[in-house]
Amino acid sequence: xxxxxxxxxxxxxxxxxxxxxxxxxxxxxxxxxxxxxxxxxxxxxxxxxxxxxxxxxxxxxxxxxxxxxxxxxxxxxxxxxxxxxxxxxxxxxxxxxxxxxxxxxxxxxxxxxxxxxxxxxxxxxxxxxxxxxxxxxxxxxxxxxxxxxxxxxxxxxxxxxxxxxxxxxxxxxxxx
Amino acid sequence: xxxxxxxxxxxxxxxxxxxxxxxxxxxxxxxxxxxxxxxxxxxxxxxxxxxxxxxxxxxxxxxxxxxxxxxxxxxxxxxxxxxxxxxxxxxxxxxxxxxxxxxxxxxxxxxxxxxxxxxxxxxxxxxxxxxxxxxxxxxxxxxxxxxxxxxxxxxxxxxxxxxxxxxxxxxxxxxxxxxxxxxxxxxxxxxxxxxxxxxxxxxxxxxxxxxxxxxxxxxxxxxxxxxxxxxxxxxxxxxxxxxxxxxxxxxxxxxxxxxxxxxxxxxxxxxxxxxxxxxxxxxxxxxxxxxxxxxxxxxxxxxxxxxxxxxxxxxxxxxxxxxxxxxxxxxxxxxxxxxxxxxxxxxxxxxxxxxxxxxxxxxxxxxxxxxxxxxxxxxxxxxxxxxxxxxxxxxxxxxxxxxxxxxxxxxxxxxxxxxxxxxxxxxxxxxxxxxxxxxxxxxxxxxxxxxxxxxxxxxxxxxxxxxxxxxxxxxxxxxxxxxxxxxxxxxxxxxxxxxxxxxxxxxxxxxxxxxxxxxxxxxxxxxxxxxxxxxxxxxxxxxxxxxxxxxxxxxxxxxxxxxxxxxxxxxxxxxxxxxxxxxxxxxxxxxxxxxxxxxxxxxxxxxxxxxxxxxxxxxxxxxxxxxxxxxxxxxxxxx
Numbered sequence: 001x002x003x004x005x006x007x008x009x010x011x012x013x014x015x016x017x018x019x020x021x022x023x024x025x026x027x028x029x030x031x032x033x034x035x036x037x038x039x040x041x042x043x044x045x046x047x048x049x050x051x052x053x054x055x056x057x058x059x060x061x062x063x064x065x066x067x068x069x070x071x072x073x074x075x076x077x078x079x080x081x082x083x084x085x086x087x088x089x090x091x092x093x094x095x096x097x098x099x100x101x102x103x104x105x106x107x108x109x110x111x112x113x114x115x116x117x118x119x120x121x122x123x124x125x126x127x128x129x130x131x132x133x134x135x136x137x138x139x140x141x142x143x144x145x146x147x148x149x150x151x152x153x154x155x156x157x158x159x160x161x162x163x164x165x166x167x168x169x170x171x172x173x174x175x176x
Numbered sequence: 177x178x179x180x181x182x183x184x185x186x187x188x189x190x191x192x193x194x195x196x197x198x199x200x201x202x203x204x205x206x207x208x209x210x211x212x213x214x215x216x217x218x219x220x221x222x223x224x225x226x227x228x229x230x231x232x233x234x235x236x237x238x239x240x241x242x243x244x245x246x247x248x249x250x251x252x253x254x255x256x257x258x259x260x261x262x263x264x265x266x267x268x269x270x271x272x273x274x275x276x277x278x279x280x281x282x283x284x285x286x287x288x289x290x291x292x293x294x295x296x297x298x299x300x301x302x303x304x305x306x307x308x309x310x311x312x313x314x315x316x317x318x319x320x321x322x323x324x325x326x327x328x329x330x331x332x333x334x335x336x337x338x339x340x341x342x343x344x345x346x347x348x349x350x351x352x353x354x355x356x357x358x359x360x361x362x363x364x365x366x367x368x369x370x371x372x373x374x375x376x377x378x379x380x381x382x383x384x385x386x387x388x389x390x391x392x393x394x395x396x397x398x399x400x401x402x403x404x405x406x407x408x409x410x411x412x413x414x415x416x417x418x419x420x421x422x423x424x425x426x427x428x429x430x431x432x433x434x435x436x437x438x439x440x441x442x443x444x445x446x447x448x449x450x451x452x453x454x455x456x457x458x459x460x461x462x463x464x465x466x467x468x469x470x471x472x473x474x475x476x477x478x479x480x481x482x483x484x485x486x487x488x489x490x491x492x493x494x495x496x497x498x499x500x501x502x503x504x505x506x507x508x509x510x511x512x513x514x515x516x517x518x519x520x521x522x523x524x525x526x527x528x529x530x531x532x533x534x535x536x537x538x539x540x541x542x543x544x545x546x547x548x549x550x551x552x553x554x555x556x557x558x559x560x561x562x563x564x565x566x567x568x569x570x571x572x573x574x575x576x577x578x579x580x581x582x583x584x585x586x587x588x589x590x591x592x593x594x595x596x597x598x599x600x601x602x603x604x605x606x607x608x609x610x611x612x613x614x615x616x617x618x619x620x621x622x623x624x625x626x627x628x629x630x631x632x633x634x635x636x637x638x639x640x641x642x643x644x645x646x647x648x649x650x651x652x653x654x655x656x657x658x659x660x661x662x663x664x665x666x667x668x669x670x671x672x673x674x675x676x677x678x679x680x681x682x683x684x685x686x687x688x689x690x691x692x693x694x695x696x697x698x699x700x701x702x703x704x705x706x707x708x709x710x711x712x713x714x715x716x717x718x719x720x721x722x723x724x725x726x727x728x729x730x731x732x733x734x735x736x737x738x739x740x741x742x743x744x745x746x747x748x749x750x751x752x753x754x755x756x757x758x759x760x761x762x763x764x765x766x767x768x769x770x771x772x773x774x775x776x777x778x779x780x781x782x783x784x785x786x787x788x789x790x791x792x793x794x795x796x797x798x799x800x801x802x803x804x805x806x807x808x809x810x811x812x813x814x815x
Contacts, residue, residue, distance in 0.1 A: 002510045008453060009502035012460075016495050018546070019467070021553035023487045 033133070034149045039066070039141070040131035047098050047106055047120035054095070054121040056147060063173045065094045065166075066141040067117070068129065070101045071109040073137045079156035080113050086162060087116035092142075092170050096120030099129050099137055142166065144173045179244050182232025183323035186273075189225035189280075190313040192218055196306030200299035204371070212299035219287045219302050222309060223280040230277045233322050234264050243329035246270060246322045252335035252742060254713040262345040263336045268470060268486075269322035271349060275466070276312045278350070278357045279305065286361055286386070293382060300368035301361075308360055311493045319486045335713065335742035344404030352397030352424055356462040358390025359431060363459035363501075366452045370504050375448045375512040380441035383455065385801045387438060391431045392797035398424050399790030410748030410763045412683070412778045414786055417566040422545040423465030429538035430458045433531045440527055444589055446515025447528070449505075454531075456505060460498040461542075467494050468545070521594045523587040526580055533577040540569045578632040578671065581664055582639035604642055608635035619680050619781075629675030636668040655803040663796030670789025676782035683779075685765075689772045697779025699725050699760055701733075706764070706773060714740040716749070719764045719773065723753055735764040759783045 034040075043055040056066075067083060069076045087094050096117035098106045103122065110117075123129055132141070135154070142151040151169055153161065196218035203211025233246075237260045242248040250267045251260050265274040283305045290298045316322070336345075365383035369375050401421070406414045415421065434454040441451045467490040518524040544561045551559055582604060586597045612631030616622040640661045647653040682696050693702040704720040716736040724730035735751035750763040758781045765774030 005449070005506040005509050008457075009499065009506050012498055012502055015546075016491065016499070018550055018553050019491055019494075022549040023491060 034141075035152060037149060038147050039143045039149050040128075042121070042123075042128045042131065044128060045122050047096070047103065047122040049119075050103070050122070054119060056143070059093070059095070059143070060147055061145055063092050063145055063170055064143055065092050065170070066097060066143060067094055068097045068099050068132070068134050068137055068139040069120075070099045070137050071105040072101065075156045076138045077109075077113065079138050079158075080116070082157055082159055082162060083116040084114050085159065086157075086166070087118075089167070091167060092174070093118040097128060097132075098122050099134060100124065100126040140166075142169055142173070145176070178232050178235050178239075179241065179323040179325070182229040182236075183321065185225045185228040185232065186313065186317060186321075186323070189222050189229065190310060190317060192221045192225065193306050193310040193313055196222055197303055197308075197310050198306075199303075200306070201303035201371075204296045204299045204303070209295075212295060215299040215302035215306075216287045218306065219280070219283045222306070223284040226273075226277045226280045230264075230273060233270060233273060234261055236323075237261060237264055240333070241329075242331070242333050243325055243327065244322075245324045245326040248326050248330040248333045250333065250336050252333040252713065254741070255333075255335060255341065256712055258343075258346060259336060259341045262340075265349045266336045266340050266345060269316070269320045271353070272312065272316050272320055272470075273322050274350065275353055275357060276309060276316065278353050279309055279312070279360060282358055282361050283309070286364075290382075296372060297368055297374075297379075297382075300371055301364045304364040304367045305360060308364075308497065311497065315486075315489050315493060319489055335740070338714070338738065338740040338742070338745070338747045339408065341713075341740075342404065342408055344400065344408060348397060348400040348404055350397075351393055351400055355390050355392070355394025355397050355431075356424065356427065356465065358386070358393055359427060359455075359459040359462050361386040361390065362434065362455040366455035367501060367504065370452060370508040373508060373511065375452060375509075377442050377445050380438050380448075380451065384435075384438045384442060385806050387431065387434055387455075388797045388801050391428070391435055392794045392801075394424065394428050394431060395790055395794045395797065398428060399787050399794075402790075403787050406783075407750055407752055410750050410776075412750070412761050412763070412776075412780065414677070414783065417544070417563045419545050420465075420469050422541050423468050426538050426542050426545070427458050427461040427465060429534050429541070430454060430461055433534035433538070434458050436527045436534075437531055440524055441515070444516045444518065444524060445513075446518065446524055448512040448515065449509035450531075452509060452512075453505060454535075456498070456501045460494075460501070461538075463490075463494050463497060467491060516590065518589070519591040521587070522592050523584065523589050526584040526587050530577060530580050530584060533573055533580070537570055537573040537577075540573065541566065544569065575628065575632065578636060578667070581667065582635045585643055585660060585664070586639070600642065600646075601639060604635055604638035607638045608632070616679070619676075621680070623679055626675050626679035629671055629679075633668040633671040633675070636664055636671075640665055640668075655799045656805075659796040659798070659800030659803070661796070662799055663793045666789045666792030666794075666796060668789070669785050669792055673782050673785030673787075673789060677780050677786070681778060681780045681783075684777050686775055686777070687768055687772045688775045689770075694775070694777055696760070696777050697758065697781070699723060699779065701760070701762060701777055702730075703773070703775065704732075706767075709736070711738065713742070714738045714747075717764065717767070719751075719762075719775070721751070721762050723760055723762075733760070733762050735762045737764045737766075754784055756784065757782060 039056050041056060043053050046052045046054050065086070083094060094117050096119070098120045100123065106120070106122075121128070132139075138156055140153045140157050141149050144150050150173060151165070157166065196215060199211045200215035200218075203209070203214070236244045236247050237251050238257070240247070240251070240253045246267060246269050250263045250270070255263070263270070265271040283302060286305070287298070287302055290301070362383045365379060365386070369379040401424070402414045405416070406412065434451065437447050437451040437454055440447045467487070470486055470490060544565050547561050548559055551557060582601065583597060586600065608631045611634035612627045615630045616626045619626070644653070644661060647657060684694055684696050686694050688694065688703045690703055690705045693700050695701070700723070702722040704722060706717055706719045709716045709718045716738045718734050718736045721733040721735070722730040723733055731753055733751035733753055736749040738747045738749060740747065748763050750761055753760040758779060761778040761780055763776045765776060767773055
């Protein structure tokens, strides 16, 4: 057997290894360009108290978590118990961004499922969502004392992510 | 009941395909006639069973049986019948069934048309095809059963993606798959000849028409897909270098190389192991394409649903088929003999050069397609590779290829006098240079890229014409010869189309009120008004535009913006006034605040030449297949 005739097979084996690794990676998971950038500013009405506004500027000086949710979003219901657990740990305030939603339906969902949010900002037309590049609800952001986004997760968070990523990161950010 | 028949037929087909795949191969190895004679009847039964399965699925769509999950997900009772039937291959499960069904059609054709061929060879070829069929059937039955029931049944189906509700769906996938799958025949011939240790010219002669046939289908399939994207997506583009497009284009490039290499193997007995490798590669790339498309490892506008289980299965299948083929190649190919000697200036050398350019271009497209995956796998980040890479890498490789295309057909086998060719071809060179300078000037703007494009196209065209004239003097040209000229002419026509559109298209994005006029490429386009028009399963806003040139009597164009009941995404139906020398393309955008509409108009010179060129290539292939020397063999079979 001459070695040169083995070249195609070797090339193919390398290709298969890469394809196998590629199968376990999600091509849709793109790192957010917002990481390590200041959280986009906004000033919009709150969900529970429409006469009051919320702005990220008011959170300066503390580490906080922003969670994009909506009553129409099925994955958000799945995530909800995890958020309640996160809120109960009192590690950081969890602010909701109710995205493209109807106020009464959103309030009804919080009433029946429990409310993990310190407060929710009400983004009825999705303008704030555009600034944050929201493309899959739910999305979760961790924002540090200086108002810089340090972490972003698209899709529901689970307790594994909570323990392995979110708690350690928030604790670390709180120390600095 | 009917879907269960279909399901049952699929399971039976798997059992018979295993027999078709295993017994004839062992029979051929051990010289057991009774086993090897099983190949043909088994292939016939598999075909019949897959036909039943396919018809059962089509029936479920026809009868709106929404208790079948696949039907409920891809059809809807309001959809017109033709799209309901097209929806049979509108999703993952159904398109795989189509894949396998077409494979069985190719198998049965090989079984019926190979009566003159050595029984051992036929048994091996059909056996290899049987193994491929079994693997894919196992894939369908374990991970992608199109007959899975949905209980309780859905009231109505979810409907097909509106983008797919178009005549393009009816023709494009079957054509493309017919080509993709057709390379399995060349592959099976190559494996059979490696198994038998008889890598000879006869093998090449046999696989040649099959390879050409598959190539014709693939050419037409890709062209149809490109044309579909052009008029349906509303962006006016004809090629996007999307991973799924590339997945069909890479096998096309390798298949083209294979066609030419087979010619050398048939006529001169040369390049045997190279030809075999190309045959294996062409089909492997078809399988790889299926993997890339179906596993979701790459992001694509084709965005098929992804399921990791499916990806793993195809990857294992791919590794087995391609890995064992390449191992067999490494083991057997070194034993192949050298062909006839040839000098540095000969047709063999020129074809080899052309082959190198084709394979390098295929490799560069493959690299660009897989690069995001490689980088991600190495944890180097997430990137995407777009048209700038492909255009800047692919186009320069095509330039020497087109130069070769003008010379190659003039060269003799074995040894040729290059000087004599240059003497004959100097006229073609002069005409090409004149065209390369004059046409851009006539079009109003000189760019080097356009100039090179026209130069090369006219180089190929005049060289072909000169050759036809010379051949006509000598005697009646064979159909193979005419076929080759047609195919090369098709490439030139294609290049003219691409160059024209690339250099001289005009595009305007405007906001228009009723009564306003926009002009593009010397044409005036006036918006008459926009009205609401109901469709069978959508509502459309239809614009009425009057297209005229210098006050001549106007043509009316009706672009639409459709909202399908089943989908929130509005669909753009562009209106195109097609012509031999230009298309006017009008697409209706959003309604703006003040009753005006966003409108996009294109002037696309010679754009239809792109697909016209592909048609000529396919026509050339058909001519080549109908050549006398293949028909003579049929006659010999009959006697």
